[in-house]
Each structure stands twice: as structure tokens, then as C-alpha cells.
Amino acid sequence: MIWRAALLIGVMANAAGAQQVTEAEGAILRGLDKISGQVYDIEMKAGQTAVFEQLRITLNSCRFPVGNPSGDAFAALEIADRVQGTAVFSGWMIASAPALSAMDHARYDLWVMRCTTS
Numbered sequence: 421m422i423w424r425a426a427l428l429i430g431v432m433a434n435a436a437g438a439q440q441v442t443e444a445e446g447a448i449l450r451g452l453d454k455i456s457g458q459v460y461d462i463e464m465k466a467g468q469t470a471v472f473e474q475l476r477i478t479l480n481s482c483r484f485p486v487g488n489p490s491g492d493a494f495a496a497l498e499i500a501d502r503v504q505g506t507a508v509f510s511g512w513m514i515a516s517a518p519a520l521s522a523m524d525h526a527r528y529d530l531w532v533m534r535c536t537t538s
Contacts, residue, residue: 441485443483444484445465445535445538447495448532449464449472449477449495449531451529451530453473453527455527462477464479472528475528477499477530482496484534492514494512495532508523513531513532
């Protein structure tokens with residue numbers, strides 16, 4: 421687990437060092453219910469908390485390359501299971517590498533699609 425965190429920090433540092441990034445107004449996330457097969461798009465504003473099935477998702481930040489809002493997004497998220505009352509994810513998710521820092525939940529998958537600018 422420590423190596424994964426170190427790798428994520430290295431990737432984010434390289435991405436931030438290679439190009440300038442800017443803060444977005446929000447993000448679009450995609451959620452999957454692994455049991456029903458239903459896919460949901462979730463549009464959120466920075467600072468907002470949303471409910472997806474039994475998950476409570478808080479978007480703290482979404483960043484993207486300056487001048488390229490459709491470019492690689494990375495979002496700071498806090499995700500909790502409302503039923504069990506436990507945190508299931510806290511950290512950065514990267515749109516181009518969703519498996520690098522993935523949420524671990526038995527029923528749901530969630531990943532970042534892109535940042536939004538308006």
C-alpha cells in the first residue's frame with residue numbers, strides 16, 4: 421500500500437511538473453453498480469457532496485492541464501459507505517489511470533471522467 425501511495429505522488433508530481441494545471445469548477449464521475457450492471461454519470465461541483473446508491477461522495481478538488489479542460493483530470497475525493505458508516509476512499513483519482521488509485525468496494529466502482537469548467 422505504501423508503494424502505491426508513493427507511486428501516485430510521483431505520478432502527480434511528474435504531471436504537475438511537466439505542465440501547469442488549473443482548478444476546475446467541478447467534475448464528472450462515473451459510477452458502476454457491479455451487481456445490476458447500471459452505469460451512472462455524476463456531475464459535481466467542487467466542495468459538493470453527492471449520494472450515489474449507498475455511497476456518499478465529496479469532491480474536494482478537480483484539476484486539469486492549463487488550456488486543456490478535456491485533458492487529463494485528477495480529482496481529490498472522499499467516499500464513504502453510508503450503510504456501513506465507513507470510509508472507502510480518500511485521496512486523488514486520475515482519469516487516465518483509474519486503477520492507480522482506485523476505490524475498493526465490493527459492490528460499486530467509481531472513477532473520474534473529466535473536470536468541468538462551467
